[in-house]
Amino acid sequence: MKFMVFVKANKESEAGVMPDEHILSEMSKYNEELVKAGVLLDGGGLQPTARAARVRFQGRQRTVIEGPFMEAKDLVAGYWLLECKSLAECVEWVKRCPNPSGGESEVEIRPLFGTEDFSAANAETIERNERILAQARAQS
Amino acid sequence: MTPSETHRAIEAVFRIESARLIAGLARMVRDVGVAEELAQDAMVVALEKWPQTGVPDNPGAWLMTHAKHRAIDRLRHGKRAERKHEQLGRAVDLDTPSAVETIEAAADDDIGDDLLRLVFTCCHPVLSTEARVALTLRMLGGLTTEEIARAFLQPAPTVAQRIVRAKKTLAAEQIPFEVPRATDLPERLGSVLEVIYLIFNEGYSATSGDDWMRPALCDDALRLGRILVGLMPREPEVLGLVALMEIQGSRSRARVTADGTPILLLEQNRALWDHGMIRRGLGALARAEALAPDRGPYTLQAAIAACHARASTPDATDWPQIAALYTALAERVPSPVIELNRAVAMGMAFGPAAALELVDALADEPALANYHPLPAVRGDLLEKLGRHAEARAEFTRAASLTQNARERELLLKKATG
Numbered sequence: 001m002k003f004m005v006f007v008k009a010n011k012e013s014e015a016g017v018m019p020d021e022h023i024l025s026e027m028s029k030y031n032e033e034l035v036k037a038g039v040l041l042d043g044g045g046l047q048p049t050a051r052a053a054r055v056r057f058q059g060r061q062r063t064v065i066e067g068p069f070m071e072a073k074d075l076v077a078g079y080w081l082l083e084c085k086s087l088a089e090c091v092e093w094v095k096r097c098p099n100p101s102g103g104e105s106e107v108e109i110r111p112l113f114g115t116e117d118f119s120a121a122n123a124e125t126i127e128r129n130e131r132i133l134a135q136a137r138a139q140s
Numbered sequence: 141m142t143p144s145e146t147h148r149a150i151e152a153v154f155r156i157e158s159a160r161l162i163a164g165l166a167r168m169v170r171d172v173g174v175a176e177e178l179a180q181d182a183m184v185v186a187l188e189k190w191p192q193t194g195v196p197d198n199p200g201a202w203l204m205t206h207a208k209h210r211a212i213d214r215l216r217h218g219k220r221a222e223r224k225h226e227q228l229g230r231a232v233d234l235d236t237p238s239a240v241e242t243i244e245a246a247a248d249d250d251i252g253d254d255l256l257r258l259v260f261t262c263c264h265p266v267l268s269t270e271a272r273v274a275l276t277l278r279m280l281g282g283l284t285t286e287e288i289a290r291a292f293l294q295p296a297p298t299v300a301q302r303i304v305r306a307k308k309t310l311a312a313e314q315i316p317f318e319v320p321r322a323t324d325l326p327e328r329l330g331s332v333l334e335v336i337y338l339i340f341n342e343g344y345s346a347t348s349g350d351d352w353m354r355p356a357l358c359d360d361a362l363r364l365g366r367i368l369v370g371l372m373p374r375e376p377e378v379l380g381l382v383a384l385m386e387i388q389g390s391r392s393r394a395r396v397t398a399d400g401t402p403i404l405l406l407e408q409n410r411a412l413w414d415h416g417m418i419r420r421g422l423g424a425l426a427r428a429e430a431l432a433p434d435r436g437p438y439t440l441q442a443a444i445a446a447c448h449a450r451a452s453t454p455d456a457t458d459w460p461q462i463a464a465l466y467t468a469l470a471e472r473v474p475s476p477v478i479e480l481n482r483a484v485a486m487g488m489a490f491g492p493a494a495a496l497e498l499v500d501a502l503a504d505e506p507a508l509a510n511y512h513p514l515p516a517v518r519g520d521l522l523e524k525l526g527r528h529a530e531a532r533a534e535f536t537r538a539a540s541l542t543q544n545a546r547e548r549e550l551l552l553k554k555a556t557g
Contacts, residue, residue: 001359035366035370036252036367036370036371037156037363037367038362038363038364038365038366038367038370039363041416041420042416081416083359083362083363085152085155085282085356086148086151086152088148088149088151088152089152089155089156091149091152092149092152092153092156093156114355
Protein backbone atom coordinates (compact mmCIF):
# COMPACT_ATOMS: atom_id res chain seq x y z
CA MET A 1 0.00 0.00 0.00
CA LYS A 2 1.17 3.49 -0.78
CA PHE A 3 0.94 6.29 1.75
CA MET A 4 1.32 10.02 1.23
CA VAL A 5 2.93 11.46 4.34
CA PHE A 6 2.57 15.22 4.76
CA VAL A 7 4.77 17.33 6.98
CA LYS A 8 2.67 20.29 8.09
CA ALA A 9 3.96 23.81 7.79
CA ASN A 10 4.80 26.13 10.68
CA LYS A 11 5.82 29.77 11.06
CA GLU A 12 9.45 29.02 10.20
CA SER A 13 8.74 26.94 7.12
CA GLU A 14 6.27 29.56 5.94
CA ALA A 15 8.91 32.25 6.47
CA GLY A 16 11.26 30.23 4.22
CA VAL A 17 13.63 29.47 7.10
CA MET A 18 15.51 26.25 6.35
CA PRO A 19 15.70 23.72 9.22
CA ASP A 20 18.97 23.93 11.12
CA GLU A 21 22.01 21.79 10.34
CA HIS A 22 21.20 19.28 13.07
CA ILE A 23 17.65 18.58 11.87
CA LEU A 24 18.84 18.41 8.26
CA SER A 25 21.46 15.80 9.07
CA GLU A 26 19.01 13.81 11.24
CA MET A 27 16.51 13.99 8.39
CA SER A 28 19.00 12.71 5.85
CA LYS A 29 19.87 9.80 8.16
CA TYR A 30 16.16 9.06 8.45
CA ASN A 31 15.70 9.18 4.69
CA GLU A 32 18.60 6.76 4.36
CA GLU A 33 16.83 4.38 6.76
CA LEU A 34 13.67 4.58 4.65
CA VAL A 35 15.65 3.84 1.49
CA LYS A 36 17.47 0.90 3.07
CA ALA A 37 14.18 -0.58 4.22
CA GLY A 38 12.86 -0.26 0.68
CA VAL A 39 9.87 1.86 1.73
CA LEU A 40 10.74 5.30 0.31
CA LEU A 41 9.31 5.92 -3.16
CA ASP A 42 9.47 9.68 -3.40
CA GLY A 43 9.70 12.78 -1.29
CA GLY A 44 10.32 16.50 -1.38
CA GLY A 45 10.05 19.84 0.39
CA LEU A 46 7.55 22.48 -0.62
CA GLN A 47 8.37 26.16 -0.90
CA PRO A 48 6.50 28.56 1.39
CA THR A 49 2.99 29.52 0.32
CA ALA A 50 4.26 33.04 -0.30
CA ARG A 51 5.31 31.55 -3.66
CA ALA A 52 2.07 29.58 -4.08
CA ALA A 53 -1.32 30.12 -5.65
CA ARG A 54 -4.80 28.73 -5.24
CA VAL A 55 -7.63 28.53 -7.67
CA ARG A 56 -11.04 28.86 -6.06
CA PHE A 57 -14.06 27.31 -7.76
CA GLN A 58 -17.53 28.75 -7.33
CA GLY A 59 -19.94 27.28 -9.82
CA ARG A 60 -18.48 28.20 -13.21
CA GLN A 61 -16.34 30.97 -11.81
CA ARG A 62 -12.61 30.58 -11.10
CA THR A 63 -10.68 32.98 -8.91
CA VAL A 64 -6.91 32.85 -8.57
CA ILE A 65 -5.65 33.61 -5.07
CA GLU A 66 -1.99 34.41 -4.57
CA GLY A 67 -0.14 33.21 -1.46
CA PRO A 68 0.84 33.49 1.31
CA PHE A 69 -1.98 31.62 2.98
CA MET A 70 -2.96 31.78 6.63
CA GLU A 71 -3.28 28.92 9.13
CA ALA A 72 0.24 27.48 8.81
CA LYS A 73 -0.78 24.24 10.54
CA ASP A 74 -3.23 23.44 7.73
CA LEU A 75 -0.54 23.89 5.09
CA VAL A 76 1.90 21.31 3.80
CA ALA A 77 5.65 21.88 3.96
CA GLY A 78 6.92 18.58 2.63
CA TYR A 79 5.93 15.06 1.73
CA TRP A 80 7.07 11.47 1.47
CA LEU A 81 5.52 8.74 -0.63
CA LEU A 82 6.00 5.48 1.28
CA GLU A 83 5.27 1.86 0.44
CA CYS A 84 4.15 0.00 3.59
CA LYS A 85 2.19 -3.11 4.45
CA SER A 86 -0.33 -1.32 6.62
CA LEU A 87 -1.26 2.02 8.14
CA ALA A 88 0.22 0.76 11.42
CA GLU A 89 3.57 0.15 9.73
CA CYS A 90 3.50 3.60 8.17
CA VAL A 91 2.67 5.13 11.56
CA GLU A 92 5.63 3.25 13.03
CA TRP A 93 7.96 4.69 10.37
CA VAL A 94 6.64 8.20 10.85
CA LYS A 95 7.13 7.96 14.62
CA ARG A 96 10.82 7.38 13.87
CA CYS A 97 11.06 10.61 11.90
CA PRO A 98 13.10 13.34 13.62
CA ASN A 99 10.88 16.20 14.78
CA PRO A 100 10.76 18.30 11.60
CA SER A 101 10.59 21.62 13.46
CA GLY A 102 12.23 20.77 16.76
CA GLY A 103 9.18 22.25 18.49
CA GLU A 104 5.56 21.30 17.96
CA SER A 105 4.70 19.89 14.56
CA GLU A 106 2.36 17.46 12.93
CA VAL A 107 2.79 14.85 10.21
CA GLU A 108 -0.28 13.47 8.45
CA ILE A 109 -0.52 10.02 6.88
CA ARG A 110 -2.94 9.40 4.02
CA PRO A 111 -3.28 6.02 2.31
CA LEU A 112 -3.62 6.14 -1.49
CA PHE A 113 -6.24 4.17 -3.34
CA GLY A 114 -4.67 1.11 -4.95
CA THR A 115 -5.60 -1.52 -7.51
CA GLU A 116 -7.28 -3.49 -4.74
CA ASP A 117 -9.72 -0.63 -4.09
CA PHE A 118 -11.31 -0.98 -7.51
CA SER A 119 -14.80 -2.32 -7.03
CA ALA A 120 -17.10 -3.21 -9.86
CA ALA A 121 -19.72 -0.68 -8.75
CA ASN A 122 -17.70 2.50 -9.13
CA ALA A 123 -14.81 1.14 -11.17
CA GLU A 124 -15.80 2.98 -14.30
CA THR A 125 -15.90 6.39 -12.67
CA ILE A 126 -12.68 5.77 -10.79
CA GLU A 127 -11.03 4.53 -13.94
CA ARG A 128 -12.07 7.64 -15.87
CA ASN A 129 -10.74 9.91 -13.13
CA GLU A 130 -7.54 7.91 -12.87
CA ARG A 131 -7.04 8.11 -16.61
CA ILE A 132 -7.28 11.87 -16.59
CA LEU A 133 -4.95 12.18 -13.60
CA ALA A 134 -2.52 9.75 -15.17
CA GLN A 135 -2.49 11.74 -18.39
CA ALA A 136 -1.58 14.82 -16.40
CA ARG A 137 1.22 12.89 -14.71
CA ALA A 138 2.42 11.57 -18.06
CA GLN A 139 2.70 15.07 -19.42
CA SER A 140 4.49 16.46 -16.40
CA MET B 141 -4.05 3.21 22.78
CA THR B 142 -6.64 0.42 22.84
CA PRO B 143 -5.31 -3.15 23.16
CA SER B 144 -6.00 -3.83 19.46
CA GLU B 145 -4.20 -0.64 18.45
CA THR B 146 -1.22 -1.64 20.55
CA HIS B 147 -1.31 -5.06 18.96
CA ARG B 148 -1.27 -3.56 15.48
CA ALA B 149 1.58 -1.25 16.47
CA ILE B 150 3.56 -4.22 17.79
CA GLU B 151 2.98 -6.15 14.56
CA ALA B 152 4.20 -3.13 12.60
CA VAL B 153 7.34 -2.94 14.74
CA PHE B 154 7.98 -6.64 14.14
CA ARG B 155 7.64 -6.21 10.41
CA ILE B 156 10.16 -3.40 10.42
CA GLU B 157 12.59 -4.95 12.88
CA SER B 158 12.48 -8.69 12.38
CA ALA B 159 14.94 -8.95 9.46
CA ARG B 160 17.55 -6.82 11.21
CA LEU B 161 16.95 -8.65 14.46
CA ILE B 162 17.36 -12.09 12.89
CA ALA B 163 20.38 -10.94 10.88
CA GLY B 164 22.16 -9.48 13.91
CA LEU B 165 21.41 -12.56 16.03
CA ALA B 166 22.47 -14.96 13.27
CA ARG B 167 25.92 -13.39 13.26
CA MET B 168 26.17 -14.02 17.00
CA VAL B 169 24.86 -17.58 17.12
CA ARG B 170 25.90 -18.61 13.60
CA ASP B 171 22.59 -20.33 12.94
CA VAL B 172 19.71 -18.67 11.14
CA GLY B 173 17.14 -21.05 12.61
CA VAL B 174 18.28 -20.43 16.18
CA ALA B 175 18.45 -16.69 15.45
CA GLU B 176 14.85 -16.71 14.27
CA GLU B 177 13.74 -18.59 17.39
CA LEU B 178 15.50 -16.02 19.56
CA ALA B 179 13.87 -13.19 17.65
CA GLN B 180 10.49 -14.89 18.05
CA ASP B 181 11.08 -15.30 21.78
CA ALA B 182 11.90 -11.61 22.13
CA MET B 183 8.75 -10.74 20.22
CA VAL B 184 6.66 -12.94 22.51
CA VAL B 185 8.08 -11.06 25.49
CA ALA B 186 7.26 -7.78 23.76
CA LEU B 187 3.70 -8.95 23.15
CA GLU B 188 3.36 -9.60 26.87
CA LYS B 189 5.01 -6.42 28.11
CA TRP B 190 4.31 -3.66 25.61
CA PRO B 191 0.53 -3.57 26.05
CA GLN B 192 1.25 -2.49 29.67
CA THR B 193 4.37 -0.37 29.20
CA GLY B 194 3.63 0.98 25.74
CA VAL B 195 5.97 0.50 22.77
CA PRO B 196 9.45 1.65 23.83
CA ASP B 197 11.14 4.61 22.11
CA ASN B 198 13.67 2.41 20.39
CA PRO B 199 11.81 -0.87 19.91
CA GLY B 200 14.53 -2.39 17.73
CA ALA B 201 17.17 -1.97 20.42
CA TRP B 202 14.75 -3.27 23.06
CA LEU B 203 14.07 -6.43 21.06
CA MET B 204 17.77 -6.96 20.34
CA THR B 205 18.68 -6.60 24.03
CA HIS B 206 16.06 -9.12 25.07
CA ALA B 207 16.99 -11.56 22.32
CA LYS B 208 20.65 -11.33 23.30
CA HIS B 209 19.81 -12.02 26.94
CA ARG B 210 17.82 -15.00 25.81
CA ALA B 211 20.77 -16.22 23.73
CA ILE B 212 23.07 -15.92 26.74
CA ASP B 213 20.51 -17.68 28.97
CA ARG B 214 20.35 -20.52 26.52
CA LEU B 215 24.11 -20.83 26.50
CA ARG B 216 24.46 -20.70 30.26
CA HIS B 217 21.66 -22.98 31.25
CA GLY B 218 21.86 -25.35 28.34
CA LYS B 219 18.08 -25.34 28.02
CA ARG B 220 18.37 -26.33 24.44
CA ALA B 221 17.68 -29.71 22.96
CA GLU B 222 20.85 -31.72 22.60
CA ARG B 223 20.98 -31.61 18.81
CA LYS B 224 20.66 -27.86 18.67
CA HIS B 225 23.06 -27.54 21.53
CA GLU B 226 25.67 -29.17 19.36
CA GLN B 227 24.90 -26.88 16.44
CA LEU B 228 25.40 -23.81 18.54
CA GLY B 229 28.54 -25.32 19.99
CA ARG B 230 30.15 -25.52 16.60
CA ALA B 231 30.43 -21.80 16.32
CA VAL B 232 30.93 -20.58 19.85
CA ASP B 233 32.33 -22.55 22.77
CA LEU B 234 29.47 -23.40 25.03
CA ASP B 235 29.09 -22.26 28.59
CA THR B 236 32.27 -20.29 28.65
CA PRO B 237 32.60 -16.64 29.53
CA SER B 238 34.07 -16.00 26.09
CA ALA B 239 30.90 -17.20 24.38
CA VAL B 240 28.83 -14.80 26.43
CA GLU B 241 31.30 -12.03 25.69
CA THR B 242 31.10 -12.83 22.00
CA ILE B 243 27.37 -12.26 22.07
CA GLU B 244 27.60 -9.18 24.25
CA ALA B 245 30.32 -7.65 22.10
CA ALA B 246 28.69 -8.53 18.81
CA ALA B 247 26.12 -5.87 19.33
CA ASP B 248 25.91 -2.96 17.04
CA ASP B 249 28.28 -3.67 14.19
CA ASP B 250 27.19 -2.73 10.72
CA ILE B 251 23.75 -4.28 10.40
CA GLY B 252 23.89 -3.92 6.61
CA ASP B 253 26.52 -6.68 6.37
CA ASP B 254 24.39 -8.95 8.54
CA LEU B 255 21.33 -8.36 6.37
CA LEU B 256 23.34 -9.20 3.29
CA ARG B 257 24.55 -12.42 4.93
CA LEU B 258 20.94 -13.22 5.76
CA VAL B 259 19.89 -12.59 2.14
CA PHE B 260 22.52 -15.02 0.82
CA THR B 261 21.74 -17.62 3.46
CA CYS B 262 17.98 -17.58 2.82
CA CYS B 263 18.64 -17.91 -0.92
CA HIS B 264 21.34 -20.58 -0.60
CA PRO B 265 21.34 -23.02 -3.54
CA VAL B 266 21.33 -25.97 -1.10
CA LEU B 267 17.64 -25.15 -0.56
CA SER B 268 14.83 -25.87 -2.98
CA THR B 269 13.44 -22.86 -4.82
CA GLU B 270 10.18 -23.08 -2.86
CA ALA B 271 12.10 -23.15 0.43
CA ARG B 272 14.21 -20.16 -0.62
CA VAL B 273 11.10 -18.19 -1.49
CA ALA B 274 9.34 -19.02 1.80
CA LEU B 275 12.44 -18.34 3.91
CA THR B 276 13.14 -15.04 2.16
CA LEU B 277 9.59 -13.76 2.65
CA ARG B 278 9.60 -14.94 6.26
CA MET B 279 13.04 -13.72 7.35
CA LEU B 280 13.60 -10.69 5.12
CA GLY B 281 10.10 -9.66 4.10
CA GLY B 282 8.81 -9.98 7.66
CA LEU B 283 5.73 -11.89 6.45
CA THR B 284 4.04 -14.34 8.76
CA THR B 285 3.71 -17.98 7.74
CA GLU B 286 -0.03 -17.40 7.28
CA GLU B 287 0.59 -14.44 4.98
CA ILE B 288 2.99 -16.47 2.84
CA ALA B 289 0.52 -19.35 2.71
CA ARG B 290 -2.28 -17.01 1.64
CA ALA B 291 -0.12 -15.37 -1.02
CA PHE B 292 0.81 -18.72 -2.55
CA LEU B 293 -2.64 -20.28 -2.00
CA GLN B 294 -1.12 -23.08 0.05
CA PRO B 295 -2.12 -24.48 3.44
CA ALA B 296 -0.29 -22.71 6.29
CA PRO B 297 1.03 -25.99 7.81
CA THR B 298 2.67 -26.81 4.45
CA VAL B 299 4.50 -23.50 4.42
CA ALA B 300 5.42 -23.81 8.11
CA GLN B 301 6.85 -27.28 7.44
CA ARG B 302 8.79 -25.98 4.47
CA ILE B 303 10.37 -23.25 6.60
CA VAL B 304 11.24 -25.68 9.41
CA ARG B 305 12.83 -28.09 6.93
CA ALA B 306 14.77 -25.26 5.26
CA LYS B 307 16.21 -24.15 8.60
CA LYS B 308 17.16 -27.75 9.40
CA THR B 309 18.85 -28.12 6.03
CA LEU B 310 20.89 -24.96 6.56
CA ALA B 311 22.04 -26.27 9.94
CA ALA B 312 22.68 -29.84 8.75
CA GLU B 313 24.68 -28.66 5.73
CA GLN B 314 26.60 -26.28 8.01
CA ILE B 315 25.98 -23.37 5.67
CA PRO B 316 28.16 -20.53 6.98
CA PHE B 317 26.45 -17.21 7.73
CA GLU B 318 28.45 -15.14 5.27
CA VAL B 319 28.50 -13.21 2.04
CA PRO B 320 29.96 -15.48 -0.66
CA ARG B 321 33.48 -14.93 -1.93
CA ALA B 322 33.97 -12.93 -5.12
CA THR B 323 34.40 -16.09 -7.20
CA ASP B 324 31.05 -17.50 -6.05
CA LEU B 325 29.25 -14.17 -6.01
CA PRO B 326 27.77 -14.10 -9.53
CA GLU B 327 26.16 -17.51 -9.12
CA ARG B 328 24.95 -16.88 -5.57
CA LEU B 329 23.62 -13.45 -6.46
CA GLY B 330 21.84 -15.09 -9.37
CA SER B 331 20.02 -17.29 -6.89
CA VAL B 332 18.97 -14.26 -4.80
CA LEU B 333 17.69 -12.35 -7.83
CA GLU B 334 15.86 -15.42 -9.06
CA VAL B 335 14.01 -15.73 -5.73
CA ILE B 336 12.98 -12.06 -5.73
CA TYR B 337 11.82 -12.17 -9.34
CA LEU B 338 9.91 -15.36 -8.67
CA ILE B 339 8.03 -13.68 -5.83
CA PHE B 340 7.28 -10.75 -8.12
CA ASN B 341 6.04 -12.99 -10.91
CA GLU B 342 3.88 -15.02 -8.57
CA GLY B 343 2.16 -11.74 -7.78
CA TYR B 344 2.22 -10.34 -11.30
CA SER B 345 1.03 -13.31 -13.31
CA ALA B 346 -0.46 -15.64 -10.76
CA THR B 347 0.33 -19.13 -12.02
CA SER B 348 -2.73 -20.64 -10.39
CA GLY B 349 -6.07 -19.64 -9.02
CA ASP B 350 -8.67 -17.26 -10.32
CA ASP B 351 -6.78 -14.04 -9.79
CA TRP B 352 -4.69 -12.62 -12.58
CA MET B 353 -2.63 -10.67 -10.04
CA ARG B 354 -1.81 -10.61 -6.37
CA PRO B 355 -0.44 -7.09 -6.01
CA ALA B 356 0.79 -7.47 -2.42
CA LEU B 357 3.40 -10.01 -3.56
CA CYS B 358 4.64 -7.60 -6.23
CA ASP B 359 5.04 -4.95 -3.53
CA ASP B 360 6.93 -7.42 -1.31
CA ALA B 361 9.28 -8.31 -4.16
CA LEU B 362 9.89 -4.68 -5.03
CA ARG B 363 10.62 -3.86 -1.43
CA LEU B 364 13.11 -6.75 -1.22
CA GLY B 365 14.69 -5.52 -4.46
CA ARG B 366 15.05 -1.99 -3.14
CA ILE B 367 16.57 -3.30 0.10
CA LEU B 368 19.08 -5.28 -1.97
CA VAL B 369 19.97 -2.16 -3.98
CA GLY B 370 20.67 -0.42 -0.67
CA LEU B 371 22.91 -3.31 0.39
CA MET B 372 24.67 -3.77 -2.97
CA PRO B 373 24.43 -0.39 -4.72
CA ARG B 374 27.10 -1.21 -7.28
CA GLU B 375 25.70 -4.49 -8.59
CA PRO B 376 24.22 -3.66 -12.00
CA GLU B 377 21.96 -6.70 -12.14
CA VAL B 378 20.32 -5.84 -8.80
CA LEU B 379 19.43 -2.45 -10.28
CA GLY B 380 18.40 -4.19 -13.51
CA LEU B 381 15.97 -6.43 -11.64
CA VAL B 382 14.48 -3.50 -9.70
CA ALA B 383 14.10 -1.58 -12.98
CA LEU B 384 12.39 -4.59 -14.55
CA MET B 385 9.96 -5.01 -11.64
CA GLU B 386 9.17 -1.28 -11.44
CA ILE B 387 8.42 -1.02 -15.16
CA GLN B 388 6.39 -4.25 -15.30
CA GLY B 389 4.62 -3.29 -12.07
CA SER B 390 3.72 0.11 -13.55
CA ARG B 391 1.21 -1.67 -15.78
CA SER B 392 -0.73 -3.35 -12.95
CA ARG B 393 -3.69 -1.05 -13.15
CA ALA B 394 -3.96 -1.20 -16.91
CA ARG B 395 -3.68 -4.94 -17.38
CA VAL B 396 -7.02 -6.04 -15.94
CA THR B 397 -10.54 -4.72 -16.35
CA ALA B 398 -12.64 -3.98 -13.27
CA ASP B 399 -14.10 -7.50 -13.40
CA GLY B 400 -10.65 -9.06 -13.61
CA THR B 401 -10.36 -9.82 -17.32
CA PRO B 402 -6.76 -9.47 -18.51
CA ILE B 403 -5.83 -6.81 -21.07
CA LEU B 404 -2.75 -7.50 -23.17
CA LEU B 405 0.15 -5.04 -23.34
CA LEU B 406 -0.65 -3.50 -26.71
CA GLU B 407 -4.32 -3.06 -25.85
CA GLN B 408 -3.72 -1.42 -22.49
CA ASN B 409 -4.66 2.17 -21.78
CA ARG B 410 -1.18 3.62 -21.29
CA ALA B 411 -2.55 6.59 -19.36
CA LEU B 412 -3.32 4.11 -16.58
CA TRP B 413 0.31 3.08 -16.25
CA ASP B 414 1.92 4.24 -13.01
CA HIS B 415 4.31 6.91 -14.20
CA GLY B 416 6.01 7.18 -10.82
CA MET B 417 7.03 3.54 -11.12
CA ILE B 418 8.13 4.06 -14.71
CA ARG B 419 10.26 7.02 -13.66
CA ARG B 420 11.88 5.00 -10.87
CA GLY B 421 12.34 2.04 -13.20
CA LEU B 422 13.99 4.10 -15.93
CA GLY B 423 16.23 5.68 -13.28
CA ALA B 424 17.34 2.28 -11.98
CA LEU B 425 17.88 1.07 -15.55
CA ALA B 426 20.08 4.07 -16.34
CA ARG B 427 22.18 3.39 -13.22
CA ALA B 428 22.50 -0.30 -14.15
CA GLU B 429 23.57 0.55 -17.69
CA ALA B 430 26.10 3.11 -16.43
CA LEU B 431 27.66 0.48 -14.12
CA ALA B 432 27.86 -2.22 -16.78
CA PRO B 433 27.63 -1.34 -20.47
CA ASP B 434 27.67 -5.09 -21.13
CA ARG B 435 24.14 -5.63 -19.87
CA GLY B 436 23.13 -8.73 -17.91
CA PRO B 437 19.86 -10.63 -18.40
CA TYR B 438 17.74 -8.60 -15.94
CA THR B 439 19.05 -5.30 -17.28
CA LEU B 440 18.32 -6.44 -20.84
CA GLN B 441 14.77 -7.42 -19.88
CA ALA B 442 14.35 -4.06 -18.14
CA ALA B 443 15.60 -2.35 -21.31
CA ILE B 444 12.94 -4.23 -23.28
CA ALA B 445 10.24 -3.22 -20.79
CA ALA B 446 11.55 0.35 -21.00
CA CYS B 447 10.99 0.39 -24.78
CA HIS B 448 7.29 -0.17 -24.11
CA ALA B 449 7.25 2.30 -21.21
CA ARG B 450 8.74 5.05 -23.36
CA ALA B 451 6.22 4.61 -26.17
CA SER B 452 3.18 6.80 -25.58
CA THR B 453 1.16 4.75 -28.08
CA PRO B 454 1.60 1.12 -29.24
CA ASP B 455 2.47 2.43 -32.73
CA ALA B 456 5.38 4.37 -31.28
CA THR B 457 7.04 1.17 -29.97
CA ASP B 458 10.60 0.70 -31.18
CA TRP B 459 10.18 -2.94 -32.28
CA PRO B 460 13.52 -3.28 -34.11
CA GLN B 461 15.22 -2.16 -30.87
CA ILE B 462 13.20 -4.70 -28.86
CA ALA B 463 14.08 -7.45 -31.36
CA ALA B 464 17.77 -6.50 -31.03
CA LEU B 465 17.54 -6.60 -27.23
CA TYR B 466 15.94 -10.07 -27.39
CA THR B 467 18.74 -11.21 -29.67
CA ALA B 468 21.28 -9.97 -27.09
CA LEU B 469 19.29 -11.65 -24.32
CA ALA B 470 19.12 -14.94 -26.22
CA GLU B 471 22.91 -14.84 -26.55
CA ARG B 472 23.37 -14.35 -22.79
CA VAL B 473 20.76 -16.87 -21.71
CA PRO B 474 19.80 -19.20 -24.55
CA SER B 475 16.21 -20.28 -23.95
CA PRO B 476 13.30 -21.27 -26.18
CA VAL B 477 11.03 -18.90 -24.21
CA ILE B 478 13.27 -15.95 -25.09
CA GLU B 479 13.38 -17.19 -28.70
CA LEU B 480 9.59 -17.10 -28.73
CA ASN B 481 9.57 -13.52 -27.43
CA ARG B 482 12.20 -12.59 -29.99
CA ALA B 483 9.94 -14.01 -32.66
CA VAL B 484 7.06 -11.83 -31.47
CA ALA B 485 9.26 -8.73 -31.62
CA MET B 486 10.57 -9.71 -35.07
CA GLY B 487 6.96 -10.12 -36.18
CA MET B 488 6.10 -6.62 -35.00
CA ALA B 489 9.24 -5.15 -36.56
CA PHE B 490 9.39 -7.04 -39.85
CA GLY B 491 6.01 -8.73 -40.37
CA PRO B 492 4.23 -11.97 -39.34
CA ALA B 493 5.69 -14.21 -42.07
CA ALA B 494 9.26 -13.86 -40.79
CA ALA B 495 8.10 -14.40 -37.22
CA LEU B 496 6.09 -17.52 -38.07
CA GLU B 497 9.25 -19.11 -39.45
CA LEU B 498 11.00 -18.51 -36.13
CA VAL B 499 8.02 -19.83 -34.17
CA ASP B 500 7.72 -22.95 -36.33
CA ALA B 501 11.38 -23.66 -35.66
CA LEU B 502 10.40 -23.93 -31.99
CA ALA B 503 7.55 -26.39 -32.61
CA ASP B 504 9.54 -29.47 -31.59
CA GLU B 505 11.19 -27.79 -28.60
CA PRO B 506 10.45 -30.19 -25.70
CA ALA B 507 10.64 -27.35 -23.14
CA LEU B 508 7.71 -25.64 -24.88
CA ALA B 509 5.57 -28.76 -25.32
CA ASN B 510 3.02 -27.56 -22.74
CA TYR B 511 3.84 -23.86 -22.82
CA HIS B 512 0.59 -22.07 -23.67
CA PRO B 513 2.17 -18.87 -25.02
CA LEU B 514 3.62 -20.86 -27.95
CA PRO B 515 0.24 -21.77 -29.52
CA ALA B 516 -1.12 -18.36 -28.45
CA VAL B 517 1.64 -16.53 -30.34
CA ARG B 518 1.36 -18.87 -33.32
CA GLY B 519 -2.39 -18.22 -33.33
CA ASP B 520 -1.84 -14.46 -33.41
CA LEU B 521 0.61 -14.72 -36.32
CA LEU B 522 -1.68 -17.04 -38.31
CA GLU B 523 -4.57 -14.66 -37.66
CA LYS B 524 -2.53 -11.77 -39.08
CA LEU B 525 -1.67 -13.87 -42.12
CA GLY B 526 -5.38 -14.52 -42.68
CA ARG B 527 -5.15 -18.24 -41.83
CA HIS B 528 -8.12 -18.05 -39.46
CA ALA B 529 -9.03 -21.73 -39.09
CA GLU B 530 -5.47 -22.66 -38.15
CA ALA B 531 -5.34 -19.68 -35.78
CA ARG B 532 -8.48 -20.83 -33.95
CA ALA B 533 -7.06 -24.31 -33.48
CA GLU B 534 -3.94 -22.77 -31.89
CA PHE B 535 -6.00 -20.59 -29.51
CA THR B 536 -8.05 -23.62 -28.44
CA ARG B 537 -4.85 -25.51 -27.75
CA ALA B 538 -3.40 -22.58 -25.78
CA ALA B 539 -6.59 -22.36 -23.71
CA SER B 540 -6.34 -26.05 -22.82
CA LEU B 541 -2.77 -25.54 -21.56
CA THR B 542 -3.06 -22.47 -19.31
CA GLN B 543 -3.61 -22.92 -15.57
CA ASN B 544 -5.05 -19.44 -15.14
CA ALA B 545 -8.84 -19.28 -15.36
CA ARG B 546 -8.97 -15.67 -16.58
CA GLU B 547 -6.42 -16.27 -19.29
CA ARG B 548 -8.28 -19.39 -20.43
CA GLU B 549 -11.43 -17.32 -20.90
CA LEU B 550 -9.54 -14.79 -23.00
CA LEU B 551 -8.03 -17.47 -25.22
CA LEU B 552 -11.33 -19.28 -25.67
CA LYS B 553 -12.89 -16.02 -26.76
CA LYS B 554 -10.23 -15.67 -29.45
CA ALA B 555 -10.72 -19.29 -30.44
CA THR B 556 -14.40 -18.73 -31.14
CA GLY B 557 -13.44 -15.68 -33.19
